[in-house]
Amino acid sequence: DTAVSQTPKYLVTQMGNDKSIKCEQNLGHDTMYWYKQDSKKFLKIMFSYNNKELIINETVPNRFSPKSPDKAHLNLHINSLELGDSAVYFCASSQGGRGWGNTIYFGEGSWLTVV
Template sequence: DTAVSQTPKYLVTQMGNDKSIKCEQNLGHDTMYWYKQDSKKFLKIMFSYNNKELIINETVPNRFSPKSPDKAHLNLHINSLELGDSAVYFCASSQYRVPKPNTIYFGEGSWLTVV
């Protein structure tokens, strides 16, 4: 069974559209994250939620809005998509307040292409 699963894996959409990426983890973790990987493979954190509460919100445009209906899910909604939003978005999860970094598990990624 996949520990951190994201859907869709591939998404091609036009500029101006609104789209969502869903993420679910079955590891019983309390904290979930969204990371963005650009064309140069640079990975940067966007958001983090712990038990449905926002704990990290990096400098991300307001068009990006995370939603956590429960601690096993963290969805990413993007409004008014722009060409620069094209990237791979990774969901991840970890245990709350556990310092060991090897508890951070990444999903397989969602490839977003804005045309």
């Protein structure tokens, strides 16, 4: 079984549409993340939830809204998609607690292309 799974893996959509990416982890972790990787492979954190509570919220347009129904799931909803939103979105998870030093496990990524 895949530890951190994301759906869909590929998504092509038109500007102005609203789309969601879903993420689930079966590692029993209580912290989950969304990262964005641009075309130059630069990875940047967007959000993090710990036990369903939002604890990291980087400078991200408010068109992006994460939702964590339980600690095993973290979904990302994007409204009014723009061309610049095209990227690979990675979900990840880790065990909470002290925070630092805990291994972060990444999903395989969701390739979003906005046309």
